[in-house]
Amino acid sequence: MVTPVSGAVAEAGPGDLLERREELHAIAQALAATAGGRGGVVYVEADGGLGKTRLLAELERRAEGSGLAVLRARGHDFESDHAFGLALQLFENRVRRAAPAERAELLAGAAARAASLLTPSSPAELSGPASGLPSTGDGLAVLHALFWLTSNLSEVQPLLLSIDDAHLGDEPSLRFLLYLTQRVEELPVLVAVGSRPPAAGPAADVLPQLRRHPATRTLSPAPLSTRGVGWLVAEAGFPGADADFVDACAEASGGNPLYLRELLGVLTRAGATVDADTVRRIGPRAVAESIYFALGRLPDKATALARAVAVLGPDASIRAAARVAGIEDADAAPLAAQLATAGVFAHGARLDFAHPILRSAVYEDLRPIERAWGHARAAAVLGELGASPDRVAGHLLRCDRGGEEWAAGALSQAGRRALEQG
Secondary structure (H helix, E strand, O other): OOOOOOOHHHHOOOHHHOOOHHHHHHHHHHHHHHHOOOOEEEEEEOOOOOOHHHHHHHHHHHHHHOOOEEEEEEOOHHHOOOOOHHHHHHHHHHHHHOOHHHHHHHOOHHHHHHOHHHOOOHHHHHHOOOOOOOOOOHHHHHHHHHHHHHHHHHHHOOEEEEEEOHHHOOHHHHHHHHHHHOOHHHOOEEEEEEEOOOOOOHHHHHHHHHHHOOOEEEEOOOOOOHHHHHHHHHHOOOOOOOHHHHHHHHHHHOOOHHHHHHHHHHHHHHOOOOOHHHHHHHHHHHHHHHHHHHHHOOOHHHHHHHHHHHHHOOOEOHHHHHHHHOOOHHHHHHHHHHHHHOOOEOOOOOEOEOOHHHHHHHHHHOOHHHHHHHHHHHHHHHHHOOOOHHHHHHHHOOOOOOOOHHHHHHHHHHHHHHHHOO
16 A cells, blocks of 8 residues: 655655755745845756656746746747747747836847847847857847846846746757856846757757856756655555555656656556556556657657667667668767657667657557568668677567578577577
8 A cells, every 4th residue: 555655755745846855945045046136047957757847837936926027938849940039938028018118118228129129020130040149240239138138127026037948949049048147146037947958959059058057056857766656656546556566657657757647647547457567568558649749749750760769679779770760870860869859769879768668658659560570670780780690680589581591590590699608
């Protein structure tokens, strides 16, 4: 029987704020400093499902309760090429809603240069191509103007600028955030940035600089512990759940609150028997929908690459995955970076999924004939690339090569090696 635990976990609160005591304490400190006139940056970096958005929402709620004005923006992949898109989300409505006299004050002095930015036609005029922001001239003038607009707004009321999914933001806006960060401690302004680890593009150039800045406090919410998983299992209404069931839920979800909730939701809707075997069987299906939502926002070649890596298994090389997926070698690395940013692949040199349950979800979604073809293709590609006989044979055993001579030779070689190794 799993019951809600007491102590530190319970104090952290239910849901996505479970086991987030340190993060909540850091948020409280940042808000107190801002209320005292010293601004800063709270940078929340986490893979999908670990609660960065929920932490930002809690920060916004507390900021409003503390008397701060809250301006919000969110990055989107379809807006990442629109210059100053995030900045417009932050400021445009606030400035336009202001009475004429207040608007004149907000855009007074050095902030005047931002006035034309806050009209529909201005981004292209002021920033040049969305692919890059000039370091001098009008581009820098706009950054300076946005800083003074922020300063003027903070004189009216202490301010929280909350930007989620910054890894999908446009470069000029991200450079504005960096420009502001270098001066934010002078103002009663708190900047809150939520981001997945950026893998490529403008975000990968700018966000690490913002993250490392002395004014920035970085929060990295971790997966839930087994104890935290047990709390959510009990909260979801599984009174008969035992320790094995909780362990299976922790293993299947990797402690990711989003995946865990998806899993528990599927179990509840299915009226499934509460036992560990059921969890292990249902687990991959529970997250398949969220994974394919992420893949649906990427190019079709990214889905092909993800399926190829699901078939090949851990430690797949870029070259092997590209050939199994039927894409050019040169395309594979950028696509892998996009998959990592989307939370599907792990960050790092290895070409692998962020968690085994994601690999299972993608693999189980393949029809039997697609799996068989994929393993046949993997065996052929690995054989051509000089992989070990064991790896080639592992794929051949999952498909029917129809007695092809090369396949029989590969299986025989693997068999002899197995005998030699006892």
